[in-house]
Amino acid sequence: MGSVYAIANQKGGVGKTTTAVNLAASVAEAGHGTLLVDLDPQCNATVGVGLAKDTSPNVYDVLAGDLPLAEATAESAIQHLDVVPSTPDLAGANVELPRIAGSETRMKDSLGDVRDRYLFTILDCPPSLGPLTVNALVAADRVLVPVQTEYFALEGLAGLLDTLSLIQRELNPSLTVAGMILTMHDGRTRLAQDVEREVREHFPELVFETVIPRNVRLGEAPSFGLPGIRHAPRSAGSAAYLKLAKEVASRA
Ligand SMILES: Nc1ncnc2c1ncn2[C@@H]1O[C@H](COP(=O)(O)OP(=O)(O)OP(=O)(O)O)[C@@H](O)[C@H]1O
Ligand SMILES: [Mg+2]
Numbered sequence: 001m002g003s004v005y006a007i008a009n010q011k012g013g014v015g016k017t018t019t020a021v022n023l024a025a026s027v028a029e030a031g032h033g034t035l036l037v038d039l040d041p042q043c044n045a046t047v048g049v050g051l052a053k054d055t056s057p058n059v060y061d062v063l064a065g066d067l068p069l070a071e072a073t074a075e076s077a078i079q080h081l082d083v084v085p086s087t088p089d090l091a092g093a094n095v096e097l098p099r100i101a102g103s104e105t106r107m108k109d110s111l112g113d114v115r116d117r118y119l120f121t122i123l124d125c126p127p128s129l130g131p132l133t134v135n136a137l138v139a140a141d142r143v144l145v146p147v148q149t150e151y152f153a154l155e156g157l158a159g160l161l162d163t164l165s166l167i168q169r170e171l172n173p174s175l176t177v178a179g180m181i182l183t184m185h186d187g188r189t190r191l192a193q194d195v196e197r198e199v200r201e202h203f204p205e206l207v208f209e210t211v212i213p214r215n216v217r218l219g220e221a222p223s224f225g226l227p228g229i230r231h232a233p234r235s236a237g238s239a240a241y242l243k244l245a246k247e248v249a250s251r252a
Contacts, residue, residue: 002116
């Protein structure tokens with residue numbers, strides 16, 4: 001049976017999409033069917049795997065309309081990696097979803113048994129704890145939380161964990177936190193080392209051993225419409241994401 005991972009952190013720009021795209025591509029590269037669902041109106045994951053921002057059909061048709069998810073699924077630039085693209089229109093779902101009774105389960109319901117066609121389904125969340133992220137957390141088996149290795153890294157994490165407990169209690173009892181991923185780590189700075197130590201001390205069980213370095217190749221990859229691991233396979237950033245994929249799979 002396939003596993004569903006939500007990549008969530010309400011803080012913006014911490015590496016959610018970079019992690020979603022590269023983790024999905026790492027699993028696909030190993031020959032396993034993988035599905036990436038872009039739940040962010042910014043469409044960065046969509047563009048990051050080679051599709052246009054205004055691709056139709058898309059995740060908005062699934063969440064706000066009643067298009068079956070399988071029909072919104074497109075092939076990406078990467079073999080074995082399918083994607084449900086997003087659209088800027090998805091921003092409207094933040095207003096529309098709360099008006100529909102039981103809208104928290106729309107992603108879960110539409111994912112249905114499509115999830116079993118893939119080893120991994122990865123849900124890229126927007127930087128908020130609004131209806132789109134709630135839909136992802138209700139549909140997911142596990143959450144991965146990217147944490148930028150910068151000052152203020154810990155800020156907001158306690159609130160995020162509280163929200164996860166609330167979702168577990170009220171909406172998705174089987175949800176577990178798979179772990180936190182330290183991202184954009186600059187090994188040359190004292191700050192990165194201090195922040196890493198602090199996060200590991202606070203959440204000793206939760207933080208993955210693999211740390212994602214700050215790496216120009218990862219940052220530029222989306223402009224080529226490719227995941228970093230495909231754009232620059234031999235870069236330090238790619239090596240880290242391939243290693244992370246193994247660590248995530250081994251914790252499953
Ligand atoms: N390890 C890294 N090294 C260098 N640049 C990175 C790295 N990870 C992410 N970036 C860049 O940092 C920016 C933010 O990353 P990303 O889009 O993955 O974060 P996000 O959490 O998805 O953001 P948002 O909250 O807006 O959705 C992007 O420009 C991305 O290319
Ligand atoms: Mg993002």
